[in-house]
Amino acid sequence: MTTPAIALHAPDAGPPEWTLITQIVAGDRSAARTLYDRHARRVHRLVFRICGDEELACDLVQDVFIRAFGQLASFRGDSAFTTWLHRIAVTTALNQMRKVKRIRSHEEALGDEDIHAAPSREADPDLKARLHAAIDALPEGLRMTVVLHDVEGYTHSEIGEMLGIAEGTSKARLFEARGRLRVALADFAS
Amino acid sequence: MTDEQMQELLRDAKDSYRVPAEPPIDAMWARIEREAFDASASMPVVYGTGRAVELPSGRSRGVRRWMAPAAGIAATLLVGIGIGRVSKVTPDATSLPPVVDATPSVSVAPPSDPLLRATSEYLAQTVALLASLPRDSVGQKLTADTKFVADARALLGTTRLLMDSPAATDPRMRDLFQDLELVLAQVAQLRTAPRAQELTFIAEAMNERDVVPRLRTVAASYTASGY
Numbered sequence: 001m002t003t004p005a006i007a008l009h010a011p012d013a014g015p016p017e018w019t020l021i022t023q024i025v026a027g028d029r030s031a032a033r034t035l036y037d038r039h040a041r042r043v044h045r046l047v048f049r050i051c052g053d054e055e056l057a058c059d060l061v062q063d064v065f066i067r068a069f070g071q072l073a074s075f076r077g078d079s080a081f082t083t084w085l086h087r088i089a090v091t092t093a094l095n096q097m098r099k100v101k102r103i104r105s106h107e108e109a110l111g112d113e114d115i116h117a118a119p120s121r122e123a124d125p126d127l128k129a130r131l132h133a134a135i136d137a138l139p140e141g142l143r144m145t146v147v148l149h150d151v152e153g154y155t156h157s158e159i160g161e162m163l164g165i166a167e168g169t170s171k172a173r174l175f176e177a178r179g180r181l182r183v184a185l186a187d188f189a190s
Numbered sequence: 191m192t193d194e195q196m197q198e199l200l201r202d203a204k205d206s207y208r209v210p211a212e213p214p215i216d217a218m219w220a221r222i223e224r225e226a227f228d229a230s231a232s233m234p235v236v237y238g239t240g241r242a243v244e245l246p247s248g249r250s251r252g253v254r255r256w257m258a259p260a261a262g263i264a265a266t267l268l269v270g271i272g273i274g275r276v277s278k279v280t281p282d283a284t285s286l287p288p289v290v291d292a293t294p295s296v297s298v299a300p301p302s303d304p305l306l307r308a309t310s311e312y313l314a315q316t317v318a319l320l321a322s323l324p325r326d327s328v329g330q331k332l333t334a335d336t337k338f339v340a341d342a343r344a345l346l347g348t349t350r351l352l353m354d355s356p357a358a359t360d361p362r363m364r365d366l367f368q369d370l371e372l373v374l375a376q377v378a379q380l381r382t383a384p385r386a387q388e389l390t391f392i393a394e395a396m397n398e399r400d401v402v403p404r405l406r407t408v409a410a411s412y413t414a415s416g417y
Contacts, residue, residue, distance in 0.1 A: 022314040026406075028413040029227055033219065040215055048210035058213060062221045069226040073321070131199050132207050150200040151207050178200075182191045185199070 014038075017081050025073050036065055039082070043089045049147050050093040051100075052136070060096060064089045079161060086154075087162040094144070127188050134184035142177035149174050309357045310412035312348050316370060317409055319345060320402055323377065324389060342377040349374055366408060369399045 014034060015023075023031035043064055048057035068088050075084055135146055144163060148154045149170070154162070156170040163170070319341055349371045358364040376392045396402055 019311070022311065022318065023413060026314040026317060026409045026413050027227075029223060030416075031413075032223070032226070036219060036222065037215070040218065041213060044213040045210055049208045052208050054211060057210060058218055061213065062218050062225075065218075065222045066225045069222070127199070128202060128206055131203060135203070135207065146200075147207075151203050153204070178196060182196055185196075186191050188191075 018077075021072060021075065021081070024069060032069055039085055040065070042082075043085065046086060046089050046152060047093040049151060050090065050144070051097055056096065056100075060089070060093050063096075064092050067092065083158055083161060086158075090144070090148070090162045094140070097140070127185065130185060130188060131181065134181050137184070138177055138180060142173050142180065145170055145173040146177045146181070305355060305357060306412070306415075309352060310409070312345065312352065313405060313409035313412060315341075316345050316349075316374075317402070317405055319377070320373070320396065320405070323392065339378060339380055342374050342380075346371065346374040346378050362404075363408070366401075366404055369395075369401050370405070373401055 015031070017035065017038075020031045020035045024035065040061060044057055044061045047060040047064065048054065051057055051060065064085070068085055071088070075081070135143060138146065141163075145159060148159045148162065149156065156167045156174075159165075159170040160167040165173075319338075322338075349367055352358055353364065353367045353371065358367055373392060373395050376388075376395065380388060
């Protein structure tokens with residue numbers, strides 16, 4: 001491939017991303033702001049779908065871009081810039097979620113409510129809501145695959161790159177996840 | 191539940207699962223800008239003249255890939271130089287943006303002058319190329335692939351174009367272009383498996399003339415001026 005992948009993924013008109021990246025590496029804040037404006041909402045949606053908390057999602061977006069700008073000089077262009085950025089987003093969000101989970105595990109041990117538990121049918125009879133709850137109740141690896149593939153629309157190849165797993169593993173996880181969702185929703189579909 | 195029902199539900203989830211509210215874009219940017227740019231350690235930019243610069247230990251292939259449009263820049267330069275020569279020359283149009291050591295301002299004018307813009311892109315790409323120069327370190331295999339050398343040659347050609355352009359009317363820029371010509375000429379002659387001594391000569395040439403700090407300072411000045 002002779003054209004940098006990043007040049008093919010500019011979400012809107014304006015300078016090509018390779019130009020912005022070069023300018024940012026040279027210290028150009030306005031180029032950084034342009035790049036941020038292009039990607040911030042997408043990153044926000046992605047991390048919100050991972051964490052489910054508005055305030056935390058905003059913190060994560062900031063962490064993601066601070067990390068991304070700090071690492072931009074080492075961006076190799078081997079993948080699309082969007083994929084590179086979203087990998088940082090997924091990693092940052094997952095790390096933060098693991099911290100949150102540890103805290104909540106401690107709280108659960110003290111008797112607090114388990115927010116990841118699937119709600120009962122009586123408490124939440126709506127099928128969509130039940131699906132959302134069932135997705136939330138999946139183990140992290142399965143949930144991430146469903147969110148990234150079925151909700152966010154990434155390919156297995158991109159998911160593999162983001163999560164550091166093989167493409168086949170992503171497919172297997174999706175198969176497993178859908179199976180579990182089907183079981184969780186079985187009594188609502190008849 | 192059938193596969194079709196499940197697919198339909200999941201399709202719906204794209205629009206219904208954890209849909210966020212509009213994020214506070216500007217408010218989030220404030221912290222990002224502060225931490226990413228005001229914390230100088232995180233950004234490899236704006237070195238004061240004479241300050242030692244440590245090059246990264248490995249070459250980034252991505253940096254080299256950004257060199258792909260070098261030919262385009264050279265073409266832009268030709269147009270810019272042409273415009274510069276046929277236009278009535280005014281001090282504002284051809285003078286170098288003021289060289290500053292401070293962090294660039296946030297609000298900058300959009301690029302307009304093709305020569306200044308092309309010079310700015312050339313400076314940024316030259317910074318990237320020199321920063322990705324292979325280093326002589328013990329136990330490290332040195333390589334300089336044909337693409338890397340080709341990029342250096344393209345930038346060398348651009349340097350020579352700039353030396354004949356209004357961009358070199360400023361004595362500081364002319365001196366910088368001359369030093370870059372010397373360094374890039376050495377880089378352009380690197381073999382695919384350069385000897386450590388060749389790299390040492392290049393590094394010495396850069397260090398003796400403070401090439402990279404001056405280059406970065408000028409590049410930052412262009413950036414701060416909106417180019």
